[in-house]
Amino acid sequence: MNLIKPFKILLLFAALPLGVFAQNIIPxxxxxxxxxxxxxxxxxxxxxxxxxxxxxxxxxxxxxxxxxxxxxxxxxxxxxxxxxxxxxxxxxxxxxxxxxxxxxxxxxxxxxxxxxxxxxxxxxxxxxxxxxxxxxxxxxxxxxxxxxxxxxxxxxxxxxxxxxxxxxxxxxxxxxxxxxxxxxxxxxxxxxxxxxxxxxxxxxxxxxxxxxxxxxxxxxxxxxxxxxxxxxxxxxxxxxxxxSNLKNPEHEKARPQFTVPLTGKNQFVAVTDKEMTSTVMEVIIKHKAPQLKTTDDFRNNVIQLLFMEMLGARYLELSRLADPPFVNGGAGISDFIGGLDCYDASVVAKPGELEKGFKAVWRETERVKRFGFTATELQRAKAGLLTSVESSYKEQNKTNSEFYVKQYQEYFLKNTPALGIAASYKLVKNYLPGITLAEVNRLTAEYIRDTDQDVLIEAPDKDKNSLPDETIVKAWLTSVANEKLEPYKDEVSTQPLLANQPLAGKIVSTERNNDLKFTTITLSNGVKVILKPTDFKNNEIMFNAFAPGGTSIYDDADFESAAAAVGLITAGGVGNYDANQLQKFMADKESAVSPFISDRSQGISGNTTPKDLETALALTYAYFTEPRKDTAIFKGIIGKSRANLANRSDDPGSVFSDTVSAVLSNYNVRRTGPTIEKLNQVNLDRAYSIFKERFSDAGNFTFTFVGSIDTNTIKPLLEKYLGSLPSRGLHEQARDLGIHIPPGKIEKTVYKGSEPQASVMLVFSGKYDYSPESNVCMDALKEALEIRLLQRLREDESGVYTPSVSNVISKFPQSRYAFMIRFGCAPQNVDKLVASTLDEINKLRTEGPLKENVDKWRAESKTSIEPNLKTNGFWLGYINAQLQNQDDLGIINHYSAILDEVGPGDVKTMALKYLSGDNFIKIELKPEADNNTRGK
The missing domain is CATH 3.30.830.10 (Metalloenzyme, LuxS/M16 peptidase-like)
Structure with missing residues (x-):
């Protein structure tokens, strides 16, 4: 999949005749x-x-x-x-x-x-x-x-x-x-x-x-x-x-335009904090932002996008080394502030390895500055950009209103011109062939300069004495500038994606659902495929596949390897291509395919276009049959993960979230936070075998495709790539591991952090009578409580910014619910606000909600569902959720009627049943100072 995100070009889209370009100014x-x-x-x-x-x-x-x-x-x-x-x-x-x-x-x-x-x-x-x-x-x-x-x-x-x-x-x-x-x-x-x-x-x-x-x-x-x-x-x-009758002030002030000055000087600043979890270093080279008013400016903007795409790809390759020199690193041109943009090179260093990490990042900047990019890199970047704008062009009559609003907002605020989708596509298509490597490489001299250069270091307090000063950083920069560097070698594979071509299966049955307008196909290996063609988008196909099993199949001793399997194996590439080769192969394609292994299932999710559908299906076939394991990549991932954990315990938010996960899972080892000990349990060979096992029996998989599907075109592709997948007839089912929120009343307070801030989570949970009607009523209860908490905690008591209420309902492995309330506040107000929250819950239980609040929920639900019904994403998610929960696919046709049937009495009944407080957990995060003063 190409990396280009041409936001600046996209913000120019609207309908514009090409004749105006003779004037050179973009109207x-x-x-x-x-x-x-x-x-x-x-x-x-x-x-x-x-x-x-x-x-x-x-x-x-x-x-x-x-x-x-x-x-x-x-x-x-x-x-x-x-x-x-x-x-x-x-x-x-x-x-x-x-x-x-x-x-x-x-x-x-x-x-x-x-x-x-x-x-x-x-x-x-x-x-x-x-x-x-x-x-x-x-x-x-x-x-x-x-x-x-x-x-x-x-x-x-x-x-x-x-x-x-x-x-x-x-x-x-x-x-x-x-x-x-x-x-x-x-x-x-x-x-x-x-x-x-x-x-x-x-x-x-x-x-x-x-x-x-x-x-x-x-x-x-x-x-x-x-x-x-x-x-x-x-x-x-x-x-x-x-x-028209709005009035300007009688003595109107001039609206000044403020800027950040360019002084030509360089600056250095290092700051530390005891809650900072990593050492970050940036070199920020500030530059007056170029204007974007004419077609010549547009062409220059295209050149900049190509530059950023190629540079980003190089840093991505660097991050995939066997021993990557940093946790994260990269560079690029971005907007700054006050009329400026900047070249920003940054690194998140491994503990104790700031010099090594920073030099690795700066070395790639120096390599680009010294040698520029290659012809093959530019060719690939051009192809990727053209694919992106071509995709937008094909969707021009299905463009969301928000796109145009943002466009006109930028025009009003910044004089950024609004260029048409069709015209922009034609301009890009016209300009790309003529953009030379020399033009792109000239940007390095323009942006990678020795003036207006700020060096910023942010680090944990405990590393304060080991941080470099300005003199040392200058020496690092000089050292890299004096290194003997080799030009970048663009290694591109000419092999096909697949090592082995699939042997096509056959469609053995087809069943039509006229009500929901989809077709279910069964292939000769048992794979089921649901096809729902839509006209919501002109150039979009979304798909998902699942089968039961997931990590639940494996014992606790294998859990860490099972949970890490997808990330480790896909990082190595697939088929004949390693990760770098695959990235280059996908540069001009609009396809993304991602395997997953969750608690109770495994599968594939993806999106593509009609043009690149075969590529997406070939990738799917490859993940099933030709996964790769890369020892070097594995070592790099583990090394970066280890570095990320080094100071995790210093961050109050991480400590609190880990505590919440632990308490709500009754301290099950599969739900507690990440640790070095857990990381040490990850084994590449075991992860690889688990990945292969999870995708070894396609006969238990159901695929769903939604979007601009031509059924005549897709059927032979389904036979070739899905009908050829291995099928063992195992029909595994996920195991019930008995992990759920513990019963009873539990209180837990975490004392962490120096700021006078607190976080509160209240959880009601237990067994649940699952049904579509109950699910809708539970949603009404959630909304009714949220409306009341917004009014009381925010508007009446001025104690919070935004309280949130959520509910999680599961049907398998057990029908259970979790009703959660979250808010942040001043530590001294926690008890009062918790009491107010529980008082509002008690009112729902004894008095029920106001009818007008139930009516608000109903109106919001209907207003939000209507546009969703016209999106591919909704239908893909809905069909998959109904299938996995073994629910009626036709319930969507009755959703509005179910909404209409819910009244205040029904919500009160739900509150009485599920918010009794018998199973109630209160978890709080408070500053360390509060713990020190307890009992005094």
Whole structure:
């Protein structure tokens, strides 16, 4: 599979006639209706029917934290919060309530973000409801200039924002406060992190935030983007009517453009923290970001993408050495900040091997700088890029609305042009043949320079005294520059993928399911294949295969080898190709195939295109019949894994997650966290034999293919590659290992970390009466509780940022459930918030949920399922889940009716039955200081 991710090119996609290119300037997509009102307010409106009956609305403001005065630090982000806490037409929390009743989920659908330079609000809503469409525009109008900024609501929201800030605390945040001002050259970006300062957030008064709102939330800095299944003319008239009366300030401030200066100087900064788990070193070479306005700029952008693809492939090869010199390492060109991009070379070093790891990374940078790339590398990168844009071109009439919204957002914020999918494809296809190796290699001189170079080291406290200083790092760089290096040799295999060609089987039976429009084929070796052709995408085929068994078949002594088998064996390549050869072979192909071995099954998952379907099936055949084991790769993986474990116990999050896994599995060895002892149990030969065993009996496998399938084309391929798979007639079944959440009441507190932050997990569990109806009711219970916890813990008590509720239901090996509540908070508030949570659960048990909350859940469920029914991913997941659970495939046709049947009484019954508290686990993470003060 090609590595190219041409995001910059993709952001240019829209429909654009090629005739405009004679002017060399890339104009805006003509398929979007755009305009600017007399007050300066900009709008972009486009009709798009992916998904059907849906519309996306974004309000984009060229106002972020960079514009804050000193007494406003954090208030750009706080303003975003206040837009949800009371506007002219939706006072208090009525906005969220209104949207939830319409089936729009808070956080998942309706959302917003604040960065340095912009604040963006997003709202996806059904477009086939005129009243809701009108309401959506009203919300956008309120967000633009009608936030109430009620002092009472401000005081309530302080705690929520501070809890959001608390979630970001830790080693990374502490170290960033040290190095951020250095690498940002003490620019304004260094002192305007969007989350702000506690002193401001705790103490500001309404006039201070109102000043920010008045100065910067104004029509000449705003754009409304609307893309979806709408009537463009009608929406445009509504936009003009509602947004023309927005007012700019009488004494309007100029909107400054801030930058990070290039001084020509080099800098060095090393920071340590006791909770940092690895040593990381970066060389950041800053560069003025190139403009992207003309077709010549577009061509230069293509050259940069090719450069990054080839460089990335080289570092990937380096990571696959028998003794890789680092845990992770790489380099490339990326966006920076303040009008800059950069060449960034970084390494995550093995313990005690920073010099070795860094020199290995820098050596490859030096090799590229000295010798450039090869002709065969460029040829392969060109083929991969062309395949990527060609794939997008084939899907141009099935492009999701979000794609266009993001595109117009970038156009408004950064003047990034919106180029059409068809035109972009033609430009790439036209430019690629003429791009020379010399042009690509010239980028090394442009980006890999000796000036504006920052060296950053982040490391654990305990390694502080062994870290290099600036003089030593300079010596390392000089040492590599003086090494005698050999040019890169691009070794490409000319062998076929498969060592042995398959002997085709036959289709022995075909059964049609007219209700769900799929066909079940049985092959002569017993393999079952389900084919569901769809027209959701023009160029996408997704597939999955499974058979029962998995790691459950093996004893505990073999578990570590069984669990690691897929990662170890696939890392060695497949068929005639090792991992590097396979990567090169797949460079121009749109196919990805991945074997898996889970607890109770093994199988294959993949995605491809009609053109590359045979390649995907050949890979599938190869993983079944021609897996490889590579001792060198194995040693490298184990070495990197060992290094990753060295300081794991210093990270509070890892310690907490390992504790949760251990407690919830009753300390079963298969569920406790990773250790060196477990790593030592992994045996390559045993992993290889387990992998071969799991894929030795295809007769027990069921394959499902969904997407742009031509049944006449695929059938002979199925006979050749799947009908030829080995079949032994074993029909194994997974074992019940008896691993489940222990019964009774359990409390566990982990004391780890230096920040005043706590994490809480509450778990209800036990046996479960499995049925489609019960599953839907359990989902309603989850949502009803989450709505209440959001209201109480966040809005009423200002104690958390976002509480989450989840439920896990299993049918095999036993029908069981786990109902989980998670939130982060201040350590001193844990007991109070746990008590409030349990009180809300008790209310569900005694009073039941409010009817309106059940109605919200029902509306959200129906709103979310409708577009999912038009995706290949949904149908692949649904069919596989129903088959593995031995459930009725036709239940999807009754899903809406089941939703309609659920009422508050049903949810109350579920709460009484499953949230009794008889089996209740409370696990908390608190800072070490709390443990030191216990009992004092």
């Amino acid at each position: 805006l997509d003509p398929d979007v209706r755009t305009g600017k009102l007399p007050n300066g307010f900009t709008y972009f409106i486009r009709h798009n029917e992916e998904p059907k009956n849906r519309v996306l609305m974004y309000l984009v403001n060229k106002a972020g934290s960079i514009l804050e005065d000193e007494d406003q630090r954090g208030l750009a982000h706080f303003t975003e919060h206040m837009s949800f806490n009371g506007t002219k037409h939706f006072p208090h929390n009525q906005l969220v309530d209104y949207l939830q009743k319409a089936g729009v989920r808070f956080g998942a659908d309706i959302n917003a973000y604040t960065s340095f330079d912009e604040t963006v609000y997003q709202l996806p809503i059904p477009s086939d409801n005129p009243k809701l469409l009108k309401g959506g525009l009203e919300i956008m109008r309120d967000w633009a200039q009608e936030a109430l900024l009620d002092p009472a609501e401000i005081d309530k929201e302080r705690g929520v924002v501070l809890e959001e800030k608390r979630l970001g605390k830790g080693a990374g945040e502490r170290m960033r406060t040290v190095y951020w001002p250095v690498i940002l050259q003490q620019s304004r970006y260094a002192t305007r992190m969007p989350i702000g300062l506690d002193t401001v957030l705790n103490n500001f008064k309404r006039p201070v935030i109102a000043r920010f709102y008045h100065d910067w939330y104004r029509p000449d800095l705003q754009a409304l983007i609307i893309v979806g299944d709408i009537d463009v003319n009608q929406v445009e008239q509504s936009v003009k009517a509602q947004f």
